[in-house]
Amino acid sequence: MTMKKYAMHEMLEVHEIAAFKTVCATKSKGMQILVSDPELKAILQQDVELSKQQLHELGMILSNA
Template structure:
């Protein structure tokens, strides 16, 4: 089994990681500005899940061995 990601897979992961970081930044920024409590809760949940997703994507890039 291959122990390293292909170049195109690594580039795709970097694109996803960049996109998720942008989404996380936007949700965190907007969460501080909104007045509606329900929307604030939704954005806080999005920040929490976004952080988990970013950590998972980073693990793919740092732990390159196949499982």
């Protein structure tokens, strides 16, 4: 498997996306406490889980670059 080389601006963009996803996940997690509707709570929990997966993938990109 070949390693890809990324330009500095690409790495900065990935870092910016990771920071944004972290804020989104934190907000969704915090909103779960305030929400009483079970369907909305499930949507927020699904968003948190998906964000964790995406942050892991972004972390792998950053660590391999």
